[in-house]
Amino acid sequence: MLQHRKVKPCCSFSKGYYSHSAISSRMKSIDESDVGIFCYISQLPGFRGILKQRYSDFIVNEVDLEGNVVHLTSLEAPAELVEEKEVLVADQPNKNYDAEIGSFRALAGDFNAGMLKALLDQTVSGGGVEIEPIVLSPSSDKSHRTAVHNFFKEKLKFLVTDTIDGPDATSKCIRVRLNGGKSHGRHSFKKRKDRDDKPYDGRGSDNWPEHLGKYLRFHLYKENKDTQEALGLIGKMLGIQPRSFGFAGTKDKRSISTQRVTVFKQRANRLAALNERLIGIKVGDFCHVNDGLLLGQLHGNRFTVTLRGVVAESEAVIEASANALGKLGFINYFGLQRFGSGSVPTHLIGATLLRGEWKNAVDMILDPREGEKEAVGKVREYYKDTGDIEGTLRQLPRHLVAERAILQRLKRSPGNYLQALKSIPRTLRMMYIHSYQSYLWNHAASMRVQKYGIDHVVLGDLVYCKEHCREAERGANYSEFEDGSSNDTSNHIDEISEADLPEEKDVTVKVITEEDLSAGTYTVDDVVLPLPGSKVIYPMNDIEEVYCDLAKKDAIGLTESVHGVKEFSITNITGAYRRVFLKPKEFEWELLTYKDGNIPLAETDMDLISKSQKLKNVRGEDCGNGKAGEQLIDNGRQSCVSAIMDSAEDEAGSDRAGSHQTEVYDSADIEESQKALRLSFTLPASGYATMAIRELLKTSTSVAFHKTLNP
Numbered sequence: 186m187l188q189h190r191k192v193k194p195c196c197s198f199s200k201g202y203y204s205h206s207a208i209s210s211r212m213k214s215i216d217e218s219d220v221g222i223f224c225y226i227s228q229l230p231g232f233r234g235i236l237k238q239r240y241s242d243f244i245v246n247e248v249d250l251e252g253n254v255v256h257l258t259s260l261e262a263p264a265e266l267v268e269e270k271e272v273l274v275a276d277q278p279n280k281n282y283d284a285e286i287g288s289f290r291a292l293a294g295d296f297n298a299g300m301l302k303a304l305l306d307q308t309v310s311g312g313g314v315e316i317e318p319i320v321l322s323p324s325s326d327k328s329h330r331t332a333v334h335n336f337f338k339e340k341l342k343f344l345v346t347d348t349i350d351g352p353d354a355t356s357k358c359i360r361v362r363l364n365g366g367k368s369h370g371r372h373s374f375k376k377r378k379d380r381d382d383k384p385y386d387g388r389g390s391d392n393w394p395e396h397l398g399k400y401l402r403f404h405l406y407k408e409n410k411d412t413q414e415a416l417g418l419i420g421k422m423l424g425i426q427p428r429s430f431g432f433a434g435t436k437d438k439r440s441i442s443t444q445r446v447t448v449f450k451q452r453a454n455r456l457a458a459l460n461e462r463l464i465g466i467k468v469g470d471f472c473h474v475n476d477g478l479l480l481g482q483l484h485g486n487r488f489t490v491t492l493r494g495v496v497a498e499s500e501a502v503i504e505a506s507a508n509a510l511g512k513l514g515f516i517n518y519f520g521l522q523r524f525g526s527g528s529v530p531t532h533l534i535g536a537t538l539l540r541g542e543w544k545n546a547v548d549m550i551l552d553p554r555e556g557e558k559e560a561v562g563k564v565r566e567y568y569k570d571t572g573d574i575e576g577t578l579r580q581l582p583r584h585l586v587a588e589r590a591i592l593q594r595l596k597r598s599p600g601n602y603l604q605a606l607k608s609i610p611r612t613l614r615m616m617y618i619h620s621y622q623s624y625l626w627n628h629a630a631s632m633r634v635q636k637y638g639i640d641h642v643v644l645g646d647l648v649y650c651k652e653h654c655r656e657a658e659r660g661a662n663y664s665e666f667e668d669g670s671s672n673d674t675s676n677h678i679d680e681i682s683e684a685d686l687p688e689e690k691d692v693t694v695k696v697i698t699e700e701d702l703s704a705g706t707y708t709v710d711d712v713v714l715p716l717p718g719s720k721v722i723y724p725m726n727d728i729e730e731v732y733c734d735l736a737k738k739d740a741i742g743l744t745e746s747v748h749g750v751k752e753f754s755i756t757n758i759t760g761a762y763r764r765v766f767l768k769p770k771e772f773e774w775e776l777l778t779y780k781d782g783n784i785p786l787a788e789t790d791m792d793l794i795s796k797s798q799k800l801k802n803v804r805g806e807d808c809g810n811g812k813a814g815e816q817l818i819d820n821g822r823q824s825c826v827s828a829i830m831d832s833a834e835d836e837a838g839s840d841r842a843g844s845h846q847t848e849v850y851d852s853a854d855i856e857e858s859q860k861a862l863r864l865s866f867t868l869p870a871s872g873y874a875t876m877a878i879r880e881l882l883k884t885s886t887s888v889a890f891h892k893t894l895n896p
Contacts, residue, residue: 214556215521215530217885221627222518222876224634226766227509231883232502234492234862236875237439240409241785243874244489245442247433248867254487257406257443257790260469262457280309285340292336297321301361304344308363318362323351333359347426353597393450398473400431400447403456406790408465411438414584415466416446422459423451431477434870436486437522441789447477467791485869487771490878491786495860500776503862506881507774511866513639514768515880516630519623520873521887528555535621539741539755541748543602546617547595550587561585568592587613603750618753621741622716622760629714629731630765636727639766641709642697645726647762648711650693694762696725710766717743718760769866769877777861786861 217223237243247255282305290298300319307316324330330348337346345364351357393399407415412435413427420427429449436442446468448456453471460467497503525531529549537546553565561582568577574596581589587609594601594608606614637643694713701707714728715721717736723729736743746754777786785792864881868874875886884890 214528214887215524216887217521217879220519220521220524220530220532220624221629221631222521222879223631224516225880225883226513226515226634226639227506227880229506229509229883230498230502231881232495232497232506233884234496234878234882235494236490236492236878236882236886238493238782239785240439241441241787241789242491242493243437243440244787244789245436245440245444245874246487246489246790247436247442247444248484248487249433249445250482250484252484254867255404255443255445257404257467257469257794260457260460260467260794262453262471282341288340289336293321293333304361316363318360320349321359321361323353323356323358325351325356327357330357330359337361398475399450400474400477401451401453401456402445402447402472402474402478403453403468404443404470405432405446406441406443406467406469407436408441409439410465412436412444414438418463418466419456419459419468422462423448423455425449425451431479433478433483434480434486443790445478445483447474449477481870483870485867485872486874487867488865488874489787490864490874491777492862492864492878492882493782493786493859495776495862503776503860507862507864510864510877510881511769511772511774514766515877516634517764517767517872518627518630518876518879520875522873522875523623524620528557531617531620532624535617535619535624536739536741538606538617538753539621539746540739541746541750541753543606547591547602547605550591586610607752615752618755618758619716622718622755622758625732625735626714626716626763628735629728632731633712633714633724633728633765639709642702642707642712643726644697644699644702645724645728646697646707647694647713647715647722647724648697648707649713649762649764650695651706694722696722710764710768712765713762714765716761716763717755718758719756721760721762763871767868767872767877769868771865771867773865775863777863778858779861780858782859787863 249255282302286298286302286305289301300321304316304319321333324333334346337344343364344361346359346361348357349360405412405415412432416430416432417427420429425448429451431447432444434444436444453473456468456471460469495503523531529552534546534549537549551565552569553562557565564577564580564582567573567580571577574592578589578592578596581592583589590608590610591605594605598604637646642648697707715723715732717732723732732743740747741755743755746756748754751757779786864878866874866877868877879886
């Protein structure tokens with residue numbers, strides 16, 4: 186028999202969903218059973234271990250499409266070929282621009298031509314005065330704005346343009362300034378702090394050398410920051426907008442992670458120079474490429490997870506559990522991160538959207554909720570009590586992307602709740618629908634495990650089709666990011682981008698028949714379940730009923746929609762397939778003993794860079810009694826004693842594959858020693874490391890639960 190949580194039997198789904206009438210404005214944080222996470226693979230007992238006691242206990246390194254693990258290895262900018270000289274007005278002080286002004290007058294009118302002439306006159310005359318940018322007349326015609334941008338690129342290359350918000354919802358303004366934002370010759374410019382609060386966007390403004398790819402690719406290393414936050418800070422320092430960056434997936438905030446990023450038309454030396462000013466963020470390993478990164482362009486992630494304060498009946502229990510995880514894997518559930526970090530789960534908002542209850546959905550996003558910072562809670566309370574949109578927007582933090590988008594639209598179109606919801610960036614608003622799909626999938630996976638076990642395929646199962654499959658059913662050429670949606674994501678929800686990506690593209694599935702069972706062609710590792718959509722099929726056994734029953738209880742149809750809004754309808758979403766069972770690759774584990782809880786137990790990329798620099802500094806000198814494990818962390822963040830010691834393997838004295846025990850002590854010998862378990866493994870982009878840890882510990886992965894374990 187499989188081991189299940191006694192308080193939530195796997196066969197009981199009655200409390201695994203919320204009907205729309207039962208949703209309150211102040212829910213408590215969700216637990217795993219609320220989103221269909223019930224079962225385990227192994228029958229082994231769990232043990233105590235603290236997940237993410239320190240953010241450095243969770244290290245994530247992206248794995249690119251070629252299978253290479255992404256590391257930060259160098260902070261230096263490479264020597265580039267000869268740069269093309271910028272064309273500056275200071276180089277041509279006596280040039281007459283009457284022809285250009287005349288052309289611009291025909292394009293943009295007398296008023297805008299007059300402003301441009303004044304700017305050019307001021308630029309040519311110099312005199313040491315500060316040259317202010319000009320803002321052209323508002324325009325709601327995007328094609329016209331594009332023509333204006335192109336005019337400056339072709340005719341006045343020493344001027345650059347970007348687009349800023351206009352006086353109303355339908356218009357934008359073009360801002361024009363001198364190229365470079367710094368002193369050229371006789372001219373002076375305002376410092377960043379003295380400019381408008383909106384940074385300049387230099388996309389496409391430079392004359393880019395032909396010998397360099399238009400995208401600069403670099404490795405982004407960050408500590409305890411999410412991807413959007415880190416790139417937002419870098420963009421602000423560079424004076425470019427977030428859309429200039431491309432990346433393959435977001436990484437968890439409470440972690441140390443390294444991933445690839447591309448940025449449009451930027452020099453490596455500009456980014457490398459930021460390292461001295463960045464705290465908890467580093468960039469390096471620069472190279473120029475022809476194409477920017479897009480969401481989903483990764484193989485997966487390499488995780489190094491350290492569980493602290495490990496307590497078990499015996500070391501044999503830990504050993505058996507760790508080996509079972511590596512051999513058997515875990516149920517490929519969507520983790521709690523999929524359903525949001527707030528007290529209003531995203532799948533409940535998704536269900537409300539699927540029912541066409543637009544006002545209810547808006548209220549769920551805007552209303553006060555438990556667990557948020559007090560300042561945010563007060564803003565939500567203020568809006569609920571007063572309905573004052575202007576006052577709320579002034580107080581609402583900018584990282585609450587969905588809330589701000591809704592309020593800004595309601596300000597322009599009072600009472601139009603559907604349009605308010607559509608104003609949320611597409612990736613974020615579709616996340617609500619994807620979250621409900623995941624909710625159904627989790628419940629179906631639990632029923633599949635509870636009813637049919639983990640050892641064999643059964644009649645009616647869905648499997649990925651083998652190479653010579655003759656009875657293929659419907660394929661899934663699928664991406665949940667349809668219509669070329671961008672990298673716009675919400676800063677306050679972790680891991681949504683990669684979790685939305687399917688395991689495989691261009692896949693074909695089939696239903697298991699009696700002939701397949703007799704032939705033994707398929708194993709349980711091939712079993713998949715669908716994420717509901719218009720182009721998927723369902724298992725031809727009892728598992729199909731789980732989808733239908735849960736959706737029916739939520740008043741949602743899987744084959745027809747109660748409203749005509751396509752993007753909020755499952756019948757208009759392609760759907761996908763996801764493996765029920767997942768085995769970690771390149772799995773390793775190590776049991777550690779430590780005494781000082783402040784000592785990191787795994788090396789990061791920056792640790793290795795610091796160690797390398799230290800060795801260079803002492804090259805040729807006597808290192809005295811220095812130890813290989815001692816190193817300084819960047820910016821004096823903390824001291825570190827490496828848990829990787831050469832003598833560890835000699836001490837292991839065990840036949841455990843890929844494992845050994847290491848002692849990591851500080852000088853404080855009087856402290857009581859504790860055990861930690863360090864795991865290293867690779868998962869596909871759609872896999873959740875937290876679900877692997879859940880299988881190991883047999884406990885909840887919720888943040889609230891692990892906070893109770895912290896000393």
